[in-house]
Amino acid sequence: MRSLERHRDVGAYALGVLDEAEAFRFEDHLMECPSCAVQVTEFGPATRQLMLYRSATPRTVHPAAQPSPRMLDRLLTQVSARRRVGRRRMLLALAASVVLAVSAPAVTVMAGGDDGPRPLTVEATDERSGVWAQVRIEDRDWGSSVELRVKDAAGPRDCVLVGIGRDGSENVMTNWAVPRHDARPNTVPGGSAMRSDDIERYEVRSTEGETLVVLRPE
Template identity: 75%
Template sequence: MRSLERHRDVGAYALGVLDEAEAFRFEDHLMECPSCAVQVTEFGPAARQLMLYRSATPRPVHPLAKPGPRMLDRLVSEVAARNRAGRRRLLLALAASVVIAVSAPVAVMAQGGGAGAGRAVSIAATDERSGVWAEVTAEDEAWGSHVELRVKDGAGPRVCHLVVIGRDGSEETVTSWRVDRHDARPNTMRSGSAMHPDQIARYEVRTEQGEHLVTLDPR
């Protein structure tokens, strides 16, 4: 598979329509492509909406029906448009913050860091069965959560995922990585989730085959 085709597969991977071999090859590409990793995260809300649609689909629709290439192209275009709009909003917010800082520095010092703004939540856990240790720090953002994961896993080689489970039962895979053979050094990954910290019930580290390695419960 050529590099350009791997980039184009980000929507199909996020929606779970790649076959097992293609998904495995894309995950190899994902380890080396931060751009695709961010896009997989951004597809989370769209993937959840499609899951909800599938659960509400009438019986006459074939249960194995999959979204076609045109739908995937539209989703990629919509994500790109949202990214451009988000960048414009960020620039406007930065410009406004500069104006406020120049015109009223005393007020900014007194009121800076409003309640809940940038609030970070950290949790660590070790699973006695698997021996895997992990620590997740989630920082609240306007668009969801900035997530940092630190993990120690000496049972490689294998590909693992960090899965965010919402309080509504929805799931979102926010990052993936490959564990080298017998390498227990800590790995650090940074990604993002469409869910805010207070919407997250727990975090789970799983292998690509779905084996549970460790659960991090913020409660």
């Protein structure tokens, strides 16, 4: 396949919709194309929103359900407040993910009321791995929203934040990629269908299954 056609596969690759053979060929292209590597990173927020939708939306919600214009406008306003104007492509990707995937019950992943209990914050450092993490969790009507701050200088590697329920159940709350040899704090948004009272602990893990740090609320 020509290089130009490979450029066009960047969105499909980032959202995980390429088949195995196409994804393998695109990864070869990605190693030689800095422009596509940047665009894959910019699709990260859209990918996380789709994962949150999948975990927070009841199966009874029709997959073609549409958000109201007011909901879409509020989401775009919140995103634009966090990003620079120059990141317009990322905003368009987020808007597209909402139109395709977000229904009324799930759109509250990005919208929280001012009333209710105060957010819970817990942090920990693992002496073995050297990873430090802080989780800020706030209960919502649909479950809980999460803001994770993490320092990990042992990259590159892909990681996930997992909430472990008191009943032993596990729920992936967010995921991210750790840059190579970068110990600066990385802030990642996330969410879960579980509420804070239902969660016994939080674990930062590599996607290969290694537990990097455990956070236990007091």
